[in-house]
Amino acid sequence: MKEGPDISQIAALIGDPARANILTALMDGRALTASELAEEAGVGLSTASGHLSKLTDADLVSPRKSGRHKYFHLADAEVAGVLEALMGLAARRGATRVRTGPKDAQMQVARVCYNHLAGRMGVQMYRSLLGRDLLVEDNENVALTAAGRDFATGFGIDLAELEKGRTLLCRTCLDWSERRNHLAGSLGRAMLTRMEDLGWMHRDAGSRVICVTQKGKAAFEDMFGSA
Amino acid sequence: MKEGPDISQIAALIGDPARANILTALMDGRALTASELAEEAGVGLSTASGHLSKLTDADLVSPRKSGRHKYFHLADAEVAGVLEALMGLAARRGATRVRTGPKDAQMQVARVCYNHLAGRMGVQMYRSLLGRDLLVEDNENVALTAAGRDFATGFGIDLAELEKGRTLLCRTCLDWSERRNHLAGSLGRAMLTRMEDLGWMHRDAGSRVICVTQKGKAAFEDMFGSA
DNA sequence: TCAATACTTCGGTTACCGTCGAACTATGAA
DNA sequence: TTCATAGTTCGACGGTAACCGAAGTATTGA
Numbered sequence: 001m002k003e004g005p006d007i008s009q010i011a012a013l014i015g016d017p018a019r020a021n022i023l024t025a026l027m028d029g030r031a032l033t034a035s036e037l038a039e040e041a042g043v044g045l046s047t048a049s050g051h052l053s054k055l056t057d058a059d060l061v062s063p064r065k066s067g068r069h070k071y072f073h074l075a076d077a078e079v080a081g082v083l084e085a086l087m088g089l090a091a092r093r094g095a096t097r098v099r100t101g102p103k104d105a106q107m108q109v110a111r112v113c114y115n116h117l118a119g120r121m122g123v124q125m126y127r128s129l130l131g132r133d134l135l136v137e138d139n140e141n142v143a144l145t146a147a148g149r150d151f152a153t154g155f156g157i158d159l160a161e162l163e164k165g166r167t168l169l170c171r172t173c174l175d176w177s178e179r180r181n182h183l184a185g186s187l188g189r190a191m192l193t194r195m196e197d198l199g200w201m202h203r204d205a206g207s208r209v210i211c212v213t214q215k216g217k218a219a220f221e222d223m224f225g226s227a
Numbered sequence: 228m229k230e231g232p233d234i235s236q237i238a239a240l241i242g243d244p245a246r247a248n249i250l251t252a253l254m255d256g257r258a259l260t261a262s263e264l265a266e267e268a269g270v271g272l273s274t275a276s277g278h279l280s281k282l283t284d285a286d287l288v289s290p291r292k293s294g295r296h297k298y299f300h301l302a303d304a305e306v307a308g309v310l311e312a313l314m315g316l317a318a319r320r321g322a323t324r325v326r327t328g329p330k331d332a333q334m335q336v337a338r339v340c341y342n343h344l345a346g347r348m349g350v351q352m353y354r355s356l357l358g359r360d361l362l363v364e365d366n367e368n369v370a371l372t373a374a375g376r377d378f379a380t381g382f383g384i385d386l387a388e389l390e391k392g393r394t395l396l397c398r399t400c401l402d403w404s405e406r407r408n409h410l411a412g413s414l415g416r417a418m419l420t421r422m423e424d425l426g427w428m429h430r431d432a433g434s435r436v437i438c439v440t441q442k443g444k445a446a447f448e449d450m451f452g453s454a
Numbered sequence: 455t456c457a458a459t460a461c462t463t464c465g466g467t468t469a470c471c472g473t474c475g476a477a478c479t480a481t482g483a484a
Numbered sequence: 485t486t487c488a489t490a491g492t493t494c495g496a497c498g499g500t501a502a503c504c505g506a507a508g509t510a511t512t513g514a
Contacts, residue, residue, distance in 0.1 A: 243472075245472075270472085270473075270474090271473070273474070273475075274473055277472085294481065295480070295481040295482060
């Protein structure tokens with residue numbers, strides 16, 4: 001009767017409010033401990049522990065032990081992608097969070113998606129790279145051109161190092177607020193890290209908001225501005 | 228505490244097995260009656276009715292009354308996209324359906340995704356169109372080139388008519404089995420319809436499988452073959 | 455070795471929600 | 485008008501799973 005993989009198990013997993021909170025909290029790409037996630041989800045430690053083992057069993061998150069702490073992070077970028085897609089649906093249905101604070105506006109401008117830059121600035125960067133032929137889209141894959149490799153290296157990114165890793169260098173990720181692609185993959189991650197190192201921006205602790213400094217704003221506009 | 232739209236409501240909606248079955252059944256793009264969906268989901272009519280009103284409230288499906296029947300279909304292509312994305316996750320986790328019949332293999336070759344061609348052949352067509360510069364990807368958007376418009380017209384598709392509609396002409400959709408893009412949007416739909424009209428293929432009633440005729444296999448390979 | 459912290463497991467409670475059948479409404483056919 | 489079919493609403497039942505606290509395990513630090 002049924003065709004294709006079974007959606008309901010995974011959807012049900014995401015469907016519990018506490019677990020959804022946990023997953024959302026991990027969307028910033030950081031690894032958090034069980035206690036922190038319990039706090040984030042608003043449940044007791046024992047409850048969170050149970051949720052986390054279910055999420056781990058389903059391969060939505062991965063644990064990493066470090067001393068007496070246990071850190072959890074999203075299993076991979078695909079999981080993050082599905083979560084963003086669900087946010088897209090939820091946002092359009094007007095099921096936005098009750099509390100719409102000042103952070104919501106900032107989230108639209110620049111936020112961290114798993115581990116890369118998302119929001120208006122993320123999309124702007126991506127479009128700029130494409131427009132200047134530093135990046136090309138071939139099918140759903142994106143890749144750096146020769147000029148793009150020079151650019152990245154000049155920006156202070158060690159491509160050879162990145163390419164050693166298992167994760168794809170370039171990947172696209174659909175932005176739930178902008179409804180356009182932005183750059184993911186290990187390069188996306190490295191770009192964000194580099195911009196943080198340069199003092200252009202820094203992550204807001206405890207949220208996914210990225211705060212852009214005055215200096216960063218100018219430098220970013222200078223490098224990726226449409227003008 | 229929480230950032231972004233609330234995922235859990237929508238995920239919980241998809242997370243119930245009966246509702247997931249309903250949504251999966253609607254992935255072929257057809258509109259089905261409440262009774263048919265009840266049958267498909269394996270629940271009583273009253274139960275299905277309850278589910279359907281919840282899905283309608285959440286704008287995941289849309290009802291259409293016709294006489295004393297009430298037909299339901301997926302609200303839009305974005306919903307279908309999220310469902311496919313979830314299938315992608317589920318497939319990778321090995322949560323494939325218990326029963327793996329002969330249809331599963333056929334589904335990998337050619338199936339209907341909402342209303343367009345998906346599976347190996349869908350991806351092949353998409354890549355072929357891109358490779359011959361009939362289609363270009365610009366950011367996440369895809370568009371027909373001038374040559375592409377000629378091609379589509381020559382293939383018997385009335386582009387002017389399609390562009391009158393509200394739905395985007397070209398759209399990409401991520402294929403859960405191939406993990407590559409294929410063509411969605413109103414053109415994707417029209418292409419499939421046209422190929423059915425030409426007798427190349429036809430939908431298998433009661434599943435998402437697309438059966439390709441001998442003639443169709445040759446003609447498709449002739450037109451979109453990589454050789 | 456003892457104490458403290460981080461997490462897991464267990465047991466018991468509670469609440470929600472999916473389920474069905476039966477009664478009700480609406481549309482169409484005879 | 486009467487009957488039949490399609491769908492909705494309601495009430496009752498039952499099972500699942502989320503939740504907490506307490507006890508148990510593991511790791512670190514003194």
